[in-house]
Amino acid sequence: MCGGCFLLRVVGLRGVGDVAAGLRSGLAAVEPGALIRRVVKRRGGCLQIGGKVVELRRFRDFVIVGGGKAAEGMAAEMLRLLDGLDVRGVVVVPRGYRLRRRLKPLEVLYGGHPLPDSMSEEAGRLILEMASSCSGDSLAFVLVSGGFSALAAVPAEGVSLQDKVEATSALLRAGASIDELNTVRKHLSAFKGGWLAKSLRCRAFSLILSDVVGDRVDVIGSGPTAPDPTTFRDALDVLRRRGVEVSENVWRRLRRGAEGIYPETPKQGDPCFRRVVNVVVGGCVDSVKAAALEMRRRGYSVVALTSGVVGEARTVANLFAAVARDVVRHGVPHAPPFALVAGGETTVTVRGRGRGGRNQELVLATLHLLRDVPRFVFASIGTDGVDGVTDAAGAVATPQTLRNAAKEGLDPLPFLEDNDSYTFFSRVGGLVLTGPTGTNVGDLMILAIR
Template sequence: MPDPRALLRQMFDAAVSAAQPRDCLPPHLPAAPRGRTIVIGAGKASAEMARALEQHWPGELAGLVVTRYGYAVPCERIEIVEAAHPVPDQAGMTAARRILALVQGLRADDLVICLISGGGSSLLALPLDGVTLADKQDLNRALLKSGATIGEMNCVRRHLSAVKGGRLAAACHPARVLTLLISDVPGDDPADIASGPTSADPSTCADALDILQRYAIGVPPAIRTLLETGAGESLKPGDARLAGNAIRMIATPQMALEAAAAVARAAGVPVHILGDSIEGEAREVGIVMAGIARQVRTHHQPFTPPCIVLSGGETTVTVRGDGQGGRNVEFLLSLGVALNGLAGVHAIACDTDGVDGQADIAGALLAPDTLARAWALGIKPRASLANNDGHGFFQALGDSVVCGPTLTNVNDFRAIYIDADPVA
């Protein structure tokens, strides 16, 4: 059988490779329009998407996209700017204003190609009148710590933004808008990817208020007024300004999982994909996955080992400690604590954008001896978990996965290798 650690890393690399814009974007490009072609966009993959578009576009084009600091790539005709993630900054707000200005005065025979990927909610930040950048920053921090799902967070964001919730597409009217999406959200809902700047939004201001109340998040009077009066309402399905626009999903978490599964099968290991949209508290998902792994290892149910179980999606972390967080390493540490050194079980959990939480670390690897090695160093796994210190834990063991900016983002990648019982 192959080395579990090496195979798990190869599978993660394959998942990332499957979502590279250079391969998945060109087949979705339309014919050039009679008028102008303007390229706009935001997200961790947007710069690489822009480069792929430039290399395959036959006519004239110009535009501006915003990506995360460190994720820019050289382009000749499309300007690339960088901004902050996951909490917005002035650079992102300036970029959003410039993008809105760029699409003013377009005509019906013009084409806007909008390149959207995960991270765009923070990178393309322009609050509605009355809401300050500082207000948005404070709210983002509170949402990130609250344990709210990505769908809930983006519902709130859509109703406080001048560009999200379909408003960017409305600004392009009457030009035709083609949005090319790389999905990083469970369910691949366009309204949730970068908070849907070109997508109609069925949620309401009342929904956003309910979410803030659910997680006991206080907001300034200006935000509460926008939501209570409905002044922050987004564009709804059927809005005439969105008619004729198109949205195409060019890469998804499921595609990445299938690419990883192909690598394992080529190595002779059966693979079972549990789902591409698994959500919940990271540590609770870790406990559930540990129970599945133990059942497979001990009772050969519901799968026969050796095998690998794969899953994707986006878990959440309710932050209570002050450690170096990250939902993937939180999941992995919880998995390890629950397995308690169970023989024959290895795992990897990484974010496909190369950044888990706010650390430039994609995730980590887990082995049967992980807890024993930690104890030998005087590190208490349960204490690290309680302190939300997954990165600190795995860094100390030399088990972090560091790959740098991947220039794409199809959400979290989790793989558990479960070996067969050794022959007596």
Template sequence: MKPDLSPPDLLRRMFEAAIAAAQPTLCIPPFLPEAPRGRLIVIGAGKASAAMAAAVEAHWPGPLEGLVVTRYGYAVPCERIEIVEAAHPVPDAAGLAAAERILARVSGLSSDDTVLCLISGGGSSLLPLPLPGITLEDKQAINRALLKSGATISEMNCVRRHLSAIKGGRLAAACHPARVVTLLISDVPGDNPIDIASGPTCADITTCEDALAIVRRYGIELPAHVREVLERGTGESIKPSDPRLEGNEIHLVATPQMALEAAAAVAREAGVTPWILGDSIEGEARDLGKAMAGITRQVATRAQPFSGPCVLLSGGETTVTVRGNGRGGRNVEFLLALGVALDGLPGVHALAGDTDGVDGLEEIAGALLHPDSLMRAWEQGMRPREHLDNNDGHGFFGALGDAVVTGPTLTNVNDFRAILIGASS
């Protein structure tokens, strides 16, 4: 490792490289469609959608118009595309109104027109248009229950799709007969387009019965009128055989794997061997932290299966089953569980953060773990295991001064985890 680079500095540089690799200014231009005979309508939703729209404007030579919705604080100035802000992860009335306006914008198009749909993580909460008979308040309550349940992102989005008037392919169907080109920045394990913002332009093979099974699995209480939508099948999504989706295109322009590879390049340049363990790792955050601690200890003490100095990189999206009343955050929960299990193992530093800059409900991307983190916590009178039991990772690392704050990153390729082993400053 370069002598002028400390372990925390290297970890931060890797995280910054991961975020930079998924910036819309780099990944959008190569996928822009050819100019249509008619109009180009730009629509979209997600934490990166405004930055994606700005990239389209900067590289599109002809006329265009459109509307995208992004998270509060994530707007980027555009001249021809209207940017609307709304709430995430629990939807609000601004998102509802934006979804209604987007549907209105794509109605009445012709086969000469092209709809360019810009979708990134967070789009599901930002397009909360419910089916008739279901209210925004219903959607908000269900969203909160899903977020606390421990359900995977794929399971949550399955339920959302079958209660929505815009997700699960319905937005693409509304654009017919116009051509639809969708550009996706993936924030989901496996990069399945149907799970990115609940797939507003994607055909969906899941069913209302699948959604009901998820609701039963996690004991989520649904109002009677909402359950009836699923039981009767009136919330069924658009299927692959639907002719309204024929000829549409979907492109993944940025993925978690690309971000991890960018971070790996930074490590190599610093003289540290990177090992990418997976870009789609799921499960309970604290369980993953404990498992990764076991692998880390084997590397640090026995040089198996890797020898140091090295960095273990991984991505994906863990879950947190909320049992306490702390400040939350799946990345900091992973990191605290890792730290508790390592118990101050020398020579190990780690960073875990969300590439969108928001871990849980906090405007904090994640945190850093050092070999002396637990000792410093005890000196302050904190008990690490109690913070973990209380789902209070943000409170723990914030008190140590080890929170990682990026501000809005204008992209989102899921969680980033890096465990640096055997590197000295």
């Protein structure tokens, strides 16, 4: 994304201009290049990275490796900052993603997402190879953003890529949290959970764009350069708690790991982490702040609630519906015009056969609860521009959405029960389309009462 390269469009629903403007501002604020520039600055012969100063003349060459949905923007900015120096490296982006700028001399690979494929494995192995080939007078930059865990996937000893894909798919269907997913994936990987840091043979800065609640570096991208606090036993507990079916290879590796036959992921105190500095360059809170500022500029009393919304989409819907009712009926926390802005990442336990995503499901569930509330606009989008396996970033709903549904003879509830939010909004209007935004900091939600 390059500050306005994306086009946010609401299909088939009028009267949502203020909220659409808030969403656009929230997306523009998390453009990866701008976030890198905020943290990394070149001054003469030095780089200032957070609170650290690096003298460039001390290094023979510079290595850039990384991947994710924001990899292009992050890599382009690092190439600008390192202009005139000896730079090499590789980044991996989602298959089908169209680059908007040249990244030479970096090699660009395309991997599978949301599930890894053979190209993801190739990319992961190439990054590990490049990390292990660095010399002591090299300086490496690891660029981590959402999606990296699928785009660079190297199976651990005893499991195949297919074993990993099937386990991940089963956990996703069971509504596993990002923490649960990562606990299992790290222990089936030779890349995640600190193993990339273990491969590095030089000093490195890991620049991380957070797409997870809490901005934990051990969770973002499955923590390739961070100590892993979880264990093989934790991974076994997740599989048992979620009741998922996985291959015998997965069970065998996790059991043998718990018995000490396979080495644990690198933990806090491992010498490899003395070489690596992890720096979070931005996250969902930046998007929430910018959207709130835009809504305030448009005349709304605004509460920027949190960047930490989690839980089942249908449960979270109760919060937004309760706030909407209090604003309309009691002027609490403020009388209209009022806007509530939040971010985070909900989950969906899929029981139906329909199409949709967590953002569309959240909007549909909230709409179902707001049948008796006038003058509301509620939107939720994925900042990467992708919600579930659909072409929509999310959805927006108003009382007009209910009137449109009534004209079509449609009731939101059956669509909700069938996890078919995409079909519902396709028929009555309200899908939010952006295409790939080139960034990823989780989800952005705006409730407006006029």
